[in-house]
Amino acid sequence: MTRSLTLERLLIAAALAACTGSNQSATHSDSAGTAKATGAATSVAGTRIAAPRTTPAGEWQMPAGDYANSRFSDLSQITPANAANLRASWTFSTGVLRGHEGQPLVVNNTMYVVTPYPNVSYAIDLTQAGQPLKWKLRPENAQAAAGQACCDVVNRGAAYADGKIFYNLLDGHTVAVDATTGKQLWRTKMADLVRGETMTMAPIVVKGKVLVGSSGGEMGVRGWIAAIDANTGKEVWRGYNTGSDRDVKVGPRFKAFYAQDNGKDIGLTSWPGDTWKQGGGAVWGWLSYDPELNLVYYGTSNPGPWNEGVRKGDNKWSCAIMARDADTGELRWAFQVTPHDMWDYDTVNENILVDLPLGGTTRKALVHFDRNGFGYTIDRVTGEVLVAQPFVQMNWSTGVDLKTGRPNVVPEKMTAEGKNVKDICPSLEGGKNQQPAAFSPRTGLFYVPTNNLCMDFEVRPVSYIPGTPYIGANAPEKKGPGGHGGEFIAWDATTGKKVWGIEEPFPVWGGALATAGGVVFYGTLDGWFKAVDASSGKELWKFKVGSGVVGNPISYVGPDGKQYVAVYSGIGGDMGLLIAGDVAANLPYDVRERGSTLPDLGRWTSWGGMLFVFSL
């Protein structure tokens, strides 16, 4: 397909959108426990995507669709008026039965799929009936990696640039693959499996460099982000998240907004002794990039171990938002969201780059929904917190002090060795976890899949043994107040207020997709894939897919000019593996007693590994 044809498709799509109105009536709950929408239709004017996509609207070339991480599609054939006519168009089995986080890519009428471990990749020809494969790659991938990954053997997707597909292998390699032939072009060892490092995150490609980061916050790793030359596979720079200024790449250009985030070698001095060497701060979430500021944004994981007594101090730069120069890796600013975390509140969730009206001016902002339960609107030039409000039920903090950026912690909810603190909300899964939110410039709203879970947290002694978990806590979880496991919400980042919400029986562990047609898509753990009205949250359509959804929908234009929406089905990740009971078994013939957190989940779903594609 040529570029001009793609553009022609776009114009048709835009024309179709102009002809359709949007249905904005709100829905009401029909029974306890059923997904329900609350709140009135609204939109927030004047907020726009900071780095809108420059790739064709009919394609999906990077994990979140664009550098801004908006997960917004410009396609508009599917509208609130016709979404009820959606149907499954075709499906594809990935051949792997584990958590299918992440999303496929679509480039040049080819869909690219990466599976959970063993990280098989497929190129699917969209131009032919039956969607035959163009190629299939089964990379060498050490089996031991499967037992080093804390939270299932997931992979959050690939990135495309200049005729190549880039993705990470669980055993710590990054590979480049010829998008046309499937030939592996290079394979670079980035992480050390022996020390508990794995790789699960989705890279982004910035100016010829592939940016990747490590997983292993529960294994006593030392987290880092690195840039690899896209052509040669050679490492260009690596920035650690703990340690000396030299290792963290803090230089004269570094300036944090808050006093406690400035100081010489604070990546060392905020830890006792050498504990920074096993201090976590991994980079397993999503990366964003602002081309104008040339800054890469990402969040770091929890500090290790969970037993906070081992690591008194702020523990920088765990649980922090980091802004680095994309060319050199220099840290330009950092903001520690949860200093001295004692609840496993990672900060790896995505940072969505938008320009929004605030206080009479337009602010260059990033919007971040943290595990700790606060939705942050932050100045992405300086790191100043502009808005910080709870987006889920919480009781560990009474609010964020905007003078210091620090959360005010409720003393009774502080964890410590010898204590078993009851009923902390949100749980260690966070108010939101890896499931990425979406933003629509049409409504100005953020669409956020959230969890409603609480936990008890019992700290116990822990030893560092390389290659084994470094945790030191038992933290059983349960559903939060209200009895629903999660909620899909629309959020106004200028005020820090929820606009509407759809309560779900289980945590919403799949990501969101917003579209120009005014329809928002997401999937649920119990296997429903849903289309809702972007303005009102009214449910427009749903389809029961084969297994729970922990992946993220994308939208693209097929060779026939139609808009398609694709999503993985395949329960897993932290939800499926750790607490869901029987669906968490390692092999299909294993049996487990039901997890106490979501005892009923096994009734609604089981293992799977399927791609589902929908259209009108």
Add this chain to the structure above:
Amino acid sequence: MRATLIVLVTTFFVASATAPRAVRQAPAPNAGAADSIRFVAHPDNIPPGFPSNDRPLALRNPYEGNAGALKTGAQLYVAYNCIDCHGADGSGAMGPSLADNRWHFGGTPGEVFESIYQGRPDGMPTWGGRITNEQIWMLVTYVRSLSAGKDVATENFTGATVERTGH
């Protein structure tokens, strides 16, 4: 945290002092087998209990039924971070459940010993040489106790205990 480990190791020596003298030479090889390191077939290929001269399964656990060893094994299960992979009650987390009576590499004392001693391909570390054989046997004693009498082969979701979700 090192202090904690020392306490546990001390506990181990106290426990082992009360154990039968013969077990100090553990693992106790059976019928002339030279050592404990042998090929272990994949369970998909050889059914449990399949009689084969190539697969002597009868390494004897010197602590079988020893309450002191069971208690120490439970402490070692925490001290060596087994708990974080296999779960506080052995019901599985990063690693497989040890409480479901499904053994990927065999559930006899000797087979469990070998799995701990050698490690297993999906990420189970090799503990042989890192901890003593006596400690491995105590872990075997504890780990095998987790599944005693347990088997939840059928899950019936239609009973009164099933929570309604409205779907």
